[in-house]
Amino acid sequence: MNMKVLVFYDMHGSLSALRSIRSVVKKKDPDLIICGGDITIFEDGLIELVDRIARLKKPVLMIPGNHESDEEMEAVCSLYDNVHYIHKSFHRIKNHVFLGWGGGGFAQVDSEFERFVKSNIKKKFKKGDKLILVTHGPPFKTKLDDLYGDHVGNTSYTKFIKKHKPKFAFSGHIHETSGRSDKMGSTKLHNPGPKGRIFSL
Structure with a gap:
């Protein structure tokens, strides 16, 4: 059974983006909301922004971007029953398994991610x-990490996608590729941008 999901990235405190997300929720009535990080500019207004997302009264999966610390984001998310912090973890909703991995900048390799996957994938995925892969940064050598002709994404994510073939891989971080989509094998790659897009997973 498919799930209707609203996904957004890199809001950076934008009230117009927040209004757009609220409008999409009202019109499309998604089953789930995914926030892929950088909801703030260096954590300014973090509590208020997470509160506004929580008040949309939908289950929310959230990871930090490079503008939020792991500890602070987790603490704020823990205040809400409907907001689930999935950074460095697997989160199951029926037969949908979400792997969340936030933070990061422009590192091309994430050894911690690779070790985590190797230790946990067989236990968590059947x-x-x-x-569904939810990372803040994009996989390497795709339309989503192409910054003025240079590829600035993460090779660890690319290896994961090629090996484990998730249905979807969501990412952001690179504002210049906001709204772009791509494909890697059977995996659909998307940078949904700050105003939110609906996907059927």
């Missing part, structure tokens, strides 16, 4: 499940 045959028949739908795997």
